[in-house]
Amino acid sequence: MRQQALDMVHELARRDSRVVFIGSDLGPGVLDGMRREFPDRFFMEGVSEANIIGMAAGLAMDGYIPYVNTIATFLTRRCYEQLAIDLCLHNLPVRLISNGGGMVYAPLGPTHLATEDLAIVRALPNMSVVAPADETEMIRMMGVSLDLRGPLYIRVGKGNEPVVTGHVPDFAFGKAVPLRSGRDVVLISTGAQTGQTLKAADLLAEAGLSAGLLHLPTVKPLDRDAILAAAVATPLLVSVEEHTLIGGLGSAVADVLADAGVLKPLLRLGLPDAYPTGYGSQEYLLGQAGLLPGQIAARVQERLATLS
Structure with a gap:
């Protein structure tokens, strides 16, 4: 599911010059194709999660649509003030791709268990929150994410989930x-x-x-x-x-x-x-x-x- 989300960031970057990617301490091969094709719209910022939310907000204020990716607990607990003040207060179109929603990172213990992330982001005005069921729904959701107003939190599972929405033709925000x-x-x-x-x-x-x-x-x-x-x-x-x-x-x-x-x-x-x-x-x-x-x-x- 995560790979499909990242692949779609690259595809969206081809469609729209406003799309930029910001990662935090991710592996060296993450979105390597986008890094080579669009080096001026690919940023890997290291262990500085609160900083990259501010960076994404600044880019959004300048007309870009940033897609930010890191571990869910770091995007929520560590960056809560930046999410509230930098993104939601200004209703900026930043997309947060949060790895490991729920107990995906179970072997790493409580520091990496995103078990309260939905409660955290639901409480923020202007924030939309999605949790696709499988890779096909992730692809459909990402395909229409460019046009959504305001910030978006995307909860990502472990990967290789059973495909249960393959028969659903479209994705519509706010629809069951x-x-x-x-x-x-x-x-x-x-x-x-x-x-x-x-x-x-x-x-x-x-x-x-x-x-x-x-x-x-x-x-x-x-x-x-x-x-x-x-x-x-x-x-x-x-x-x-x-x-x-x-x-x-x-x-x-x-x-x-x-x-x-x-x-x-x-x-x-x-x-x-x-x-x-x-x-x-x-x-x-x-x-x-x-x-x-x-x-x-x-x-x-x-x-x-x-x-x-």
């Missing part, structure tokens, strides 16, 4: 993608977690339950109409996210329901409000949080049993 209809429950997910959630829907179907799946590639602005329509169509909504339960997708869905005055059971599945106590692979930590497909399906069945 219905992947499956269902009568008994509608699962709502975003980003790479959507692939895991689709497997959970399959397991629920094997158990005789009709489980819908609503993929929200845009976390902000959220597709209110799609969420409210799902709430009308089913007795239970379930949000699933590789993110803390505080301030992420589930919180956003709950906000939509509350603001509309809709009383609907909502089961929120995500990461606990705690740092992980051990180290391991991404899959291991997902299992510890109950976010593997079988665990998701079991939690849904438990909640549905309380509603009958």
Whole structure:
């Protein structure tokens, strides 16, 4: 997914002379083709994340469209004031490609786990937030990112995620993608977690339950109409996210329901409000949080049993 995002930066640079790339301490081969073809629009700035946000803001004020790439935790925790003041206050068209959303960098420990990044960037006025599910959706999103007003946060998964949106022809910011209809429950997910959630829907179907799946590639602005329509169509909504339960997708869905005055059971599945106590692979930590497909399906069945 990350490679497709970077390849699209190079393609966009060919289409539009305003596109520039800014990296922070990335590998020597990253976007080497763009560096050779457009050396005056390729910058690798080292370990200076707060500085590159200011640099990107300055270039945007001068008419460029910067695409910034580094690790998600560094783009959010380390640069929060620069995101708020340099980018969002001025509503500048800077695109933040954040590597390793969620627990991608699990072996590196809590310093590299982007488990609260959506909460951080959702809180910023003017910031749009997207989390594509797979490489095909990433390509479609990047293809239309030039024309978006204001700053954009792009949450990038590990790579090699199962392609679940290959049949979707276009990408529209703020629009949900219905992947499956269902009568008994509608699962709502975003980003790479959507692939895991689709497997959970399959397991629920094997158990005789009709489980819908609503993929929200845009976390902000959220597709209110799609969420409210799902709430009308089913007795239970379930949000699933590789993110803390505080301030992420589930919180956003709950906000939509509350603001509309809709009383609907909502089961929120995500990461606990705690740092992980051990180290391991991404899959291991997902299992510890109950976010593997079988665990998701079991939690849904438990909640549905309380509603009958």
